Amino acid sequence: MDAASFEALNAETLGPRLGGLEALRARLGDDPSAWRVREVGDGNLNLVFIVDGDKGSVIVKQALPYVRLVGESWPLPLKRSFFEYHTLARQAARAPGQVPEIFHFDEQQALIVMEFLSPHVILRRALIDGRMLPRIADDLALFMARTLFRGSDLSMQTRERKADLALFADNVELCDITENLVFSDPYFDAEMNSHTSPQLDGLVAQLRADRDLKVAAQRMKHIFAARAETLVHGDLHTGSIMVTETDTRVIDPEFAYYGPMAFDVGMLFANFWMSYFSQSGHEQEGNRDAMRAYLLDVQERCWNGFVAEFSRLWRTERNGILYQKSLFEEQGDHLGAEQALGEVLREIWVDLLGFAGIEIHRRILGLAHNADFETIEDPDMRAQCEAKALKFGRQIAVNRAHLNGMKEANALAALIE
Ligand code: ADP
Ligand code: MG
Ligand code: MG
Ligand code: MG
Incomplete structure (x- = not known):
């Protein structure tokens, strides 16, 4: 990528600069001077604009050569846009209808033009508001099972799979963010950390002195760094999901890389559990008992749905290099194939709990906190x-x-004092 020709967009330059693109004119109208441009501005890393024209609206997302939240002192390569684009293309094929449609990609300018999701809202916001979305458990179960299974050696042909492994191996800097901010910084006094102080000081000291916890966190980091199993989204929290009552879409896969099956699942479940624990801070307009019950039910349905879809794909689409049917079904050994499936699912379950626990910690102790807790004003x-x-x-x-199983994990959540 030629960094010299890169230029960040703003609300004034977007029309003149992108006005010639057929992908935009077709959706917005042919007169760019009539387009209205607003910056969304709630992401941590990138620029996002909503562009409205007479015919319709689109989203323009552009990477910056640094972290937007922090500024130019923290450089971050533009190529994250390339990984986001290529991941969205793969997710669209593997989990149809569950990501925004892509209209245009410009690698030089690190920008993606995509479908404007409306009237969708960010799932995290909806859960803070106490909304019980009826579709998220089932939809997200399908999204995860399909993208994780179909991006792996269980499904892909080996040449294509290895080419993708090589392609995404270059997403080094975003992996590095996760490796440090998620798995290590929360467990020592790292510079960018913060937590609710002094209230949590004692507990934070206790966690940082907890040998078993530090070993667990480093074991999960080891798995994150070394187990290149499938193309994971890499940032699948409730702020990367947009919803209505009838539709669920996953956005923002710029952290995608070849990693462990359990990473996305663990991160998502961590965010549901954090929503659960944050509900008592949002009871100004009535108690949230029903919301808490809803969130635990979402966990259970989402995990069961994941297992069901992953198992269906295992039985019908297992055409990669692993657990070949010639060794099992084609010899009449259906039990062998089911035994192997059970082992794979068991490993995903155990690992997702590890990832979930660590994700919860980093959102409370690290750099990037989440609105579920941050919007509780009383410290x-x-x-x-x-x-x-x-x-x-x-x-x-x-x-x-x-x-x-999820019933046991949820029972534990309900028991925590
Ligand atoms: P970042 O990588 O900086 O976190 P996101 O892709 O998460 O950027 O986008 C930031 C915000 O822009 C989202 O929280 C959402 O409010 C809005 N947004 C992003 N993509 C879309 C879309 N396709 N449709 C509608 N809003 C979107
Ligand atoms: Mg985001
Ligand atoms: Mg965001
Ligand atoms: Mg992002």
């Missing part, structure tokens, strides 16, 4: 919610091999 109340989440995270990360 004592916020700390109470965060403390429960931290203890739960510790428990599921350290005891991940001993929790049998």
Whole structure:
């Protein structure tokens, strides 16, 4: 990529600069001077514009050569846009209808023009508002099972699979962010960390002195860095999901790389559990008992749905280099194929608990906090919610091999004091 020719867009230059593109004119109208441009501005890393024309609207997302949240002192390569684009293309094929449609990609300018999702809202926001979305459990189960299965050696042809492994291996800097911010920084006094203080100081000291927890976190980091199993989204939290009552879409896969099956699933479930623990900070307009019950039900339905779809794909689309049917079904050994499936699912379950526990910790102790807790204004109340989440995270990360199923994990969440 030629960094010299890169120029960040703004609301004034977007029309003149992109006005010649047929992909935009077809959707917005032929007169760029009539386009209205607004910056969305709630992401951490990139520029996102909503462009409205007489005929319709599109989103223009552009990477910057640095982290938007922090500024130019933290450089970050433009190529993350390339990985986002290529991941969206693969996800569209593997999980049809679950990502925004892509209209245009410009590698030089690190920009993606895509479908404007409307009236969708960010799932995290909806959960903070106490909305019970009816479709998320089933839709996200399908999204994860399909993208994770179909991006792996269970499904892909080996040449294409290895080419993708090589392609995404270059997403080094975004992996590096996760490796440090998620798996290491929360467990020592790293410079960019913050937590609700002084309320959580004692618990934070305890967690940082917790040998079993640090070993668990580093074990999960080891798996994150070394196990190139499938093309993961890499940032699948509730801020990367946009919803209506009837539709669920996954956005923002710039952290995609070849990693472990369990990473996306663990990160998503961590975010549902954090929503669960944050609910008592959002009870100004009535208690959130029903919301809490809804969130635990979402976890259970989403995990069951994931297992069901992954198992269906295992039985019908297992055409890659692993667990070949010639060794099992074609010899009449259906039980062997089911036994292997059970082992693979068991490993995903154990690992996802590890990833979930660590993700919960980093959102409360690290650099990037989430609005579920941050919007609780009273620091004592916020700390109470965060403390429960931290203890739960510790428990599921350290005891991940001993929790049998989502009912047990949810029962633990409900018991945390
Ligand atoms: P970042 O990588 O900086 O986090 P995101 O891709 O998450 O950027 O986008 C930031 C925000 O822009 C989202 O939270 C959402 O509000 C809005 N947004 C992004 N993509 C779309 C889309 N396709 N349709 C509607 N809004 C979108
Ligand atoms: Mg985002
Ligand atoms: Mg965002
Ligand atoms: Mg992003």
